[in-house]
Amino acid sequence: MKRPYAFCSALGLLSVLPGSAAKAQRSEPLYSADSVVLERTLCFGTCPAYRLRVSRSGAVHFDSRNPEDDRSAKDSIPPNEFETILVQAHHIDFLSLPDRIADDKRFCPHDVTDNPTAIITVFMSDRHKRVEDYYGCFWAPAGLRDLERYIDEVTKAKRWIRPARRR
Numbered sequence: 001m002k003r004p005y006a007f008c009s010a011l012g013l014l015s016v017l018p019g020s021a022a023k024a025q026r027s028e029p030l031y032s033a034d035s036v037v038l039e040r041t042l043c044f045g046t047c048p049a050y051r052l053r054v055s056r057s058g059a060v061h062f063d064s065r066n067p068e069d070d071r072s073a074k075d076s077i078p079p080n081e082f083e084t085i086l087v088q089a090h091h092i093d094f095l096s097l098p099d100r101i102a103d104d105k106r107f108c109p110h111d112v113t114d115n116p117t118a119i120i121t122v123f124m125s126d127r128h129k130r131v132e133d134y135y136g137c138f139w140a141p142a143g144l145r146d147l148e149r150y151i152d153e154v155t156k157a158k159r160w161i162r163p164a165r166r167r
Contacts (some may be wrong), residue, residue: 049065101141
């Protein structure tokens, strides 16, 4: 599994710096997040659909959204892995991304049909931010796709994911 060591180091460094750097970290809205949800939707083929929630405490909740599949699972990750998710979100400026990548011609000048969508929602203390990433848009921010993959990897979601039945 590929780990973003630079992100982990940056978070660790910020947490021990005195004064303004540590205050800046605490004032960043993303760092007040209490949970992150990754959802993946069906496609025309066998793309798996599921919802994966990771909380600040490290609790992980998985729910399959495949038709005729009611699989659910719970596990946990170390809380510092949740912090790493937030650092990655901060690094890609998640809060400034459009709510729907497909609606922004900078990221999606042309699209193709029948692809799945990945949706990341970050729940902060006073609001939430949701970004829908339609995989038919080939110019979506690479950092967003990396964040989606990282959430899957850190939670070891592949042990629960099954392909959907062909529609």
